[in-house]
Amino acid sequence: MSSQEELAMLSDAGRIPQEQKIENAAAQIYAIQAGLELGKKRGRRLIFTKSAMSVLAAAVMIAGLLFFNPTQLLPQQGTSSVETFDWGVLEPFKTLAAADIDALTLESAIRNDYVQIVNKSAESNGYKITLNAVLADENKIMLLYTGTTSDGQEVYSVNSVKLTDAETGRDVMEENGNRGGMGAHAEGTIYTWLGKTVFSLDRNKPRPTDVVADFQIASVDPGMLSKPKTGTVLSDMRYSDRLKVNFSIDPKFWELKTETLVVDHPFIIDGQEVKLAEVELSPLSIALKFTINEELKTDWIVRNELFQKLPYELTAQVGKHDIKINPNSGSGSDDGFISYFSSNVLDHPKSLRLKLNAGADREKEEYIDILKK
Template structure:
């Protein structure tokens, strides 16, 4: 037992001896061989104020009632072979190497022993859920866990989840799950490795514990997960920026940045006098004085108020300088309409001729409208759009108003490379409509290319 503990200490020490700076530079120079489908394939299921992401499924659901979620296509950053080899030797963590290697921040966190090891288990009817560890700071919570049981393999996906705070309330967060199976050429294993990744809105306190519930092959399993706040107490740097970006007459203000071990949160606000709707920045990154790059993956909020971008963290690298750089911004016209006759299929008004009505499917409680967004260029494909506003309304030709049935969010499906149209699904109630139906458009493809460079610190 002592020998095993000594071996673990040696492995951790060896991991800490990795030249972090050299590893970062190597990661930047490596060719991107795999796409991070978590961000391309989108948010799988939204529930009230919660949004979750899957790296496997080609779908998107936005479930934030008061905010939109931006998704950007990024590439996997591969860890060095020596780091991966060390991780595989640490008991309980070998199966997570493939999961965390796509997130430079988590690699850096583990490299700096910024993890709360756990071994908490729930077993029911032959199924087993084990929480192996927690990585957390003020605003981000990552839960590493495994699932086992009849019919479970490393390619199994969970069917549902609940993540509750100590009061039994759903966490208000962007919640991603990142399950990945082995390469198809390899034999499937009997353990499912996964992690949940929750980013909280500013002002939402990190719970002292969370009630982690997963539905696996029809069986609900539950683990009560404590969060040790002492591990990240005081690890936070707040920076007032207040720099203005102007793009073709449109003004954005980078207001502030907050640097923590697991993310850099940059708050951006659009000028209320802007004539265009701002939907996000193009290829936005943070860059330090050594050329190290920290990419962004999600954003929360609404540019009518403010948008908060979540970048990979520079915390452990401790750069002297940090700049926000981007190639421009996604922008579209405001107050555009989409007018369709859902009986004949005729589209009489659309903000873009590439957005068309595909048809509808009847369900018990309503009709699911299918809209296609085709022929997007390389830049336009980098963002998932909130086409119709979540919990929005529409009118028929008589002027009567109806509400979209999207309490769990709106689903989007698309495929890598953009060869097939992105398909949007919106549910409407069954009613005796006077055709056509008129929908107000929230976002659609459009952008301004103009270099952005703002000093953060």
């Protein structure tokens, strides 16, 4: 990665969502860097930001595109309320998942054997990357990986992750898609980094089969990681060569199709009608699609206000347990908004319910029953 790229990342970092707050300083930077990929989104889809309220009107009129930080609106902690269990060879990633808003998805997938163990490595000049596992569905691909260093180099992050088709060399991610991720040092060491990166897919396109995961590890010299200015001085950073791992995606991931539920349930936010139109259920994500009235589609101020007040308390019943589903991101669409949540679809929930809070628009709490068996 060039110095110019790093500078661009730092300058844009303030308007890109982090997946979570991570206490480790290097992990915080990584979360920002991974989130920067969202800035590459193009087209008419809108993503709004609560932090941008002071410049909202001008920014929307000029750019028509804003970014929102779900952690400003939503619960910070990502731990699942499902009882934890042995993750086997992926046990080291359980600590990482404790800070991940998508922890429920990971736990559900691993518990239901919806994971492909890869354990293939690439190394060069003291840097080594191991692709531990892959999870996928029609909408996304998730990589779990480990980066290590030798010669005393302290891992700063796995600062770049790409995924391409082995035959064509093209990015497997949808054209206007995004990639996001998180990472942190393995427990008790500054020489090992555990990471997760998620790539969005267009499910209307052919599924990737043979792919190349392409990584780069960032490190600093011995003793530098604890320095307060580390990460702000580009000349302090060291980078690995591109480390590439070839693998084939297990076709079992493409067998489970996304289920679309037509809901068409209207409700009121600030006196304006919003409708929960559809819900998409897939192994790695749940997407709620909201629509708004035609006259509001170009009223950017109102749209932003409505977006920030969308309901996000989603609960699934699994057996006798009520499980809170963590929201992880959201965006605008031509018709309104899309809110994305973690998923425990593989656990075959008996019900899925969205909570509408009491307030100016309703005297008491109400619910939209999305799924009821």
